[in-house]
Amino acid sequence: MTLDDAAIDRLVTDARDGDTSAFGRLFDHYHGPIYRYVISRVHRPSDAEDLTQLVFVKALEALPRYEARGIPFGGWLFRLARNTVIDHVRTRHEHADLETVTHRTGTDAGPEEIVAVRQALDEVATALETLTDEQREAIALRFFAGLSASEAAVVMGKQPGTVRGLQFRAIAAMRRSLGIDAPDDALTGAVRASNEQPARRGRAG
């Protein structure tokens, strides 16, 4: 389900006015990206499910205070998610290994293909682990949650350019980890102002 900003604003207004189905539509729109962001940070599916629920319950509670803030609803919701994850990680003191993340492979794939896919995914997981925390968060918000650089910047409390820089360095580090060749000149020079990934947004639900 795709919703534009105006439609989201309308749903938020309706929800604040007591329309539960409007909140349901907001849930449907955001739960996937929120879950993907959360699980990329906490790794354990059961934790991610609990935290996703907590994020929406917190959103319900805080919805009356939302309007005054003047932040796009998506950014606001992801901020809630980020704070929830931070609280969780802080109190838990322990991370589950990446291996505990759900392992899914193509349903029609043969055994060899499954092994190959798993291996490729494990490599991505390992590459993600080599990133700094901020780089990983930028990747999680941009790729797993599907936020734009501006939205991710709102969530992280940084400038969009900073987020792009984090993303650029993260991708460069991942390319190295994954052994993906890049043109020589791609690795030289300062942070490109332009590594915005088209079609990242709207991957909701």
Add this chain to the structure above:
Amino acid sequence: MDDEYMEVWPGDVEAYRRLDAYAEMRLAPDPAAMRRIRAAVMAAAATALTTPRPADAALAAPPATIVAIGGAPRTLGPRRRSRLGTALLAAALTLGLAVGGVSAAQPGGPLYGQRLWIEQAMLPASGEARVDAQSARLDERLAEARAAADRGDTNAIGAALGAYASILGELETQAIADPAVADEIGDDIERHLAVLTALLGEVPAQARGAIEHALDRSDAAIDHIDRAGSGRPSEPGAPGGGNNGVGVPGDPGAKPDKTTEPAAQPTPKAEPKPDKTPKPAKTPDPAPTPKPGRTPPPPADPDKKPNKTPGGQQGES
């Protein structure tokens, strides 16, 4: 917003593709879980969003009348109303959570603490029913720890056994104060000791600390309860007396009437004590088990270094 189409390097595209695949295959939510979460959230929304907002209520001239829980209607000012609204909302959310996910919260999960809190809040106020309920909770925590051990979930084992120790603490206090409770839970704790001891050999090394702590805690509870039960200095002779058959001289001094009349009563009381003497006999069980728990790591370190080749290989390469 900033959906500018930017040039990307071929290598970037490949990295993006792999990240997409990773998100699809590893980070996608489980539809069943999401349905459950949605139901819980919508239940909370139904309560929360239909509650009149304080801002709306403040516009109304007369103060709102609400029905206090278990009390008569009363009127409140706007600020108080706002606070109460928040409290009601919190209660509703808690209820929503309770209905939806908290009851299913797993040990170590973010909602596990809330689940324990709700369990605790719903316990009978006092008496045998409370002891029974707490005892059942102990069993449940132990079952959770065992299930977590099956999954290899170290964190969940720690959370379940942490809760176990906390519940045991309350029961221990009650048992020390009330011999009837002591009799009731003594056997339970011994059974738990056996389960925990068995568990110790099944879990990964990281989880052993939590189990050893629970074992120590259970041992200590039994000791404290025993000491409180045999608080009178004459009692310690009982086990020995019981064993040797010389314990009779102790009885006449204290309870001559009871020895004749309800001769059966003192004996059952004396019987549990021999039952509890095996507890010291059981101490060997926990004692040797921690040792294996602790001993393997040191010798294993040098041996296991080769096993930890993943790390070593990384270092080497």
